[in-house]
Amino acid sequence: MKIKRLILLLTLCLLLPLVSLAAGYDAVYDTSGDAGKLTVRFIGMDTLSGDKAGDSAVLTSPDGKIMVIDAGHPEAAADIMRALDTMGVETIDMLMASHPHIDHVGGMPALFDNYEVKAAYASIVDYNTSYTRAMMATLEKEGIALTRLKRGDSLAFGEAQVDILWPDAPIVYYDKYPEASTQFINNLSLVMKVSFKNTVFLFSGDLYTLGEKEVLASGADVKADVMKVNHHGDKTSSGKAWREAVSPQVAVITHNALADLRIPRKFEEEGARLLHTFIDGSIKVSSAGDGVLEVVVEKE
Numbered sequence: 001m002k003i004k005r006l007i008l009l010l011t012l013c014l015l016l017p018l019v020s021l022a023a024g025y026d027a028v029y030d031t032s033g034d035a036g037k038l039t040v041r042f043i044g045m046d047t048l049s050g051d052k053a054g055d056s057a058v059l060t061s062p063d064g065k066i067m068v069i070d071a072g073h074p075e076a077a078a079d080i081m082r083a084l085d086t087m088g089v090e091t092i093d094m095l096m097a098s099h100p101h102i103d104h105v106g107g108m109p110a111l112f113d114n115y116e117v118k119a120a121y122a123s124i125v126d127y128n129t130s131y132t133r134a135m136m137a138t139l140e141k142e143g144i145a146l147t148r149l150k151r152g153d154s155l156a157f158g159e160a161q162v163d164i165l166w167p168d169a170p171i172v173y174y175d176k177y178p179e180a181s182t183q184f185i186n187n188l189s190l191v192m193k194v195s196f197k198n199t200v201f202l203f204s205g206d207l208y209t210l211g212e213k214e215v216l217a218s219g220a221d222v223k224a225d226v227m228k229v230n231h232h233g234d235k236t237s238s239g240k241a242w243r244e245a246v247s248p249q250v251a252v253i254t255h256n257a258l259a260d261l262r263i264p265r266k267f268e269e270e271g272a273r274l275l276h277t278f279i280d281g282s283i284k285v286s287s288a289g290d291g292v293l294e295v296v297v298e299k300e
């Protein structure tokens, strides 16, 4: 009986395209199994309370290149540096800013100061604030070039590939820009697919539902195996059309609080495995490019 059950369990494990492994902070940031896989680590950020800690993800290409997408709120940089240091990262090959809000670029100066950053990327959106100026000043001081990205651009990330689906050029600014520009800027978030063989990860910053519709109307193919859920899982975003177009196996919400319970529920009802940094802590999702996803979470 026991053996039959074991065989059944093993068979089920083989059939499932998702493999979950042991939990724990060190397990998430253990890089010993990274070679030959595209690995994304969504950083759980809990240093900050009372404000949005924001987003940050560390990607490792199958051949060991490091990309960081977004760097959280200035105070959350400590969580990112702890993650990078646990991984043994000294050089960031590509540092990406999805859009210039404080919970996405606030921690950039700390990263530029503490790591060798080889190349920095942002979208073509112009936004002049004290924290974007702080980011630009650090870039200049460190002599790092900033490349502006738009729809149609593609970049090599080691053996993986990055395709930029959004924003579209040229950006048309309204008369009083940047007054009342929160939604305008969120809707111009970089939308990028990071792919290795048959596995696709989608990052689309803080797009609101209107922005999601605009991206879909541009004809962009956003289908992905793993997605970062837009705007920290808030109900401003993740409309039905977007959820259906992406139809992920794994949807990850990155937020230091629960923004809205309906959005995670919808992803689960539609068959995705929903992970949330507030609940799961740091999250690792990796794949050898064969469609099989390996998931490790900090908290179980």
Ligand SMILES: [Zn+2]
Pocket (backbone or CB within 6 Å): 052, 054, 055, 101, 103, 104, 206, 231, 232
């Ligand atoms: Zn945000």
